[in-house]
Amino acid sequence: MTKLTAEVPYELAGMRLDQALAELFSEYSRSKLQIWIKAGRVQVNGVALKAKDKLEGGEEIALDAEPEVVITSEPENIPLDIVYEDDSILIVNKPAGLVVHPAVGNWRGTLVNALLHHEPNLETLPRAGIVHRIDKETSGLLMIAKTLQAHNSLTEQLQARTIHREYLAVTRGRMTAGGTVDEPIARHPSDRKRYIVKESGKFAVTHYRVVQRFTRHTLIQVKLETGRTHQIRVHMAHIRFPLIGDPVYGGRFQMPPDCNERLELALRGFKRQALHAAKLGLQHPVTDAYMEWAQPMPDDMTELVGALADNEQE
Template identity: 40%
Template sequence: MKNTIILNKIITTNNFNKIRLDKVLSILFSKYSRTVFKKSILNNNVYINNVLINSPRFKVKKGDFLKIKLIFETMDFFVPEKMYLDIIYEDKYLLVINKPSSLVVHPGFKNNNYTLLNGLLYYNKIFFKLPRAGIIHRLDKDTTGLIIIAKKMSSYFLLIKMMKKRKIIRKYKAVVLGKIKNGGFINAPIIRNKKKRTCMVVNQLGKNSITHYKILKNFNYSTLLKLRLETGRTHQIRVHMFYIRHPIVGDLKYKINYNYFCGLEQSKSFKFIKIFPRQALHAYKLIFSHPIKKKKIFLKINLPKDMENLLSIL
């Protein structure tokens, strides 16, 4: 099924002359993104003076009557499934959960059931009516930590827009291989790997991607880092750390040959690093302004037990 929102507006000023239609709509209805309106135009859901307009480049003029249909897929074809949700924050507009490892966020290839989305549908029927069940951003299956979920259409679009404008601060902790001497940032574009479609790779043809990192503690042959995402590409932290030859401990997708650490094979802690069952990556902090109440939301959680155990052994 589909959920439809109808927007109407009369242009009462000359301020929008010579400006693209998709941009005009994103200004007039600021809680929705320009991308949303561009899709609506291309899907034949925008009318001006009752005439269908299918070009985002169309220019409006004073006196034009705009009618826009925003159509979103509902979640009716997904099955609600009971699961424990570790809720860190909740009000009537949004909630934030602490995602455990081994939990896929959204159904996909080979992961049709027992995802976070299925759990949200069971938790509250309101998520059936929201795009992606209100999920604002994702974490990889084996990455733990904080995820924001909207509970209303209004907060959903505002949070999506905040995410695109980099107004939601996301911080992570990770244990990486090798000793890193200084903090810094990685500015390296990321694109999907043409040979391995489930992987991403640094490539100059990719999208702008920036990751900031700071050293929290050095160990013999690994480093505990604090990281902040400036952009939000798929697998961004994992790809960037692999790119600088310091992949995340336990990452089976982006890894280097352990012979790089030749001579350390007998160390107890190095043996534990080699068998750590997932990428040691945890989204531990979120900072953002509440999309409706406008108050500052500051959320911080501890590392999961497996990473705490890893650090104690190191």
């Protein structure tokens, strides 16, 4: 049980108790607050009132909030690469190959299972506190809320598009300059695991700039304005610069000519999309201070870029 208190602001004078509670304790659903009012867990100046009772402003409200389990996945002792942690948020560096949420075919061995082992209280938060996701084969930074207040704050920041997210990706094809892809994305009409650019889809904007050019490939930095499923992969494929190793949007594998042995091995051995969530920035849910984290590319992408650069020297 969590004991919470708040003073009713005078601008809420005349408001019903249940409406005021929704304003003061927005991290809880209205239905849950109604249940707690009926159960006598809400005291106004020491007295239990009804949901419809009006407030005058200045009252002291005490709420006995009871967290409820909303996640039923099993905790598993899976190592986490923790970049930052405090009482409100957790930032992890996810390795490629780790599924974020349990689903058909992947009920165990996911990031959710690992998080529940690390912090059991996450079972009371939606999706174990995970506010956004990256694909199984994408590596990099993910934010996790540890409280309902933090979850609401991070969700609102995502919806307001104020979360700063930067990715590094390696594309097939040599780009001459950066740019922006402003194209709506929808689920593929016949293949439910794929997404396509479609006029009737959801608004999606991807900004990209060239970091390093190679003869037939490009290392790019990508900034997301929106966060649609597979957005970077779909948008890059749409402008005919698909990501290296992308099994869904990359097309048939073709070994480019004039590869040295190191590059040929690197390209043949790269079995995932070359995409890494390299930077993450947000306003802290409690302090409101801007915080930002960065993670370098993992070893496989570093070797791939190194092999591309090495091939240029010959």
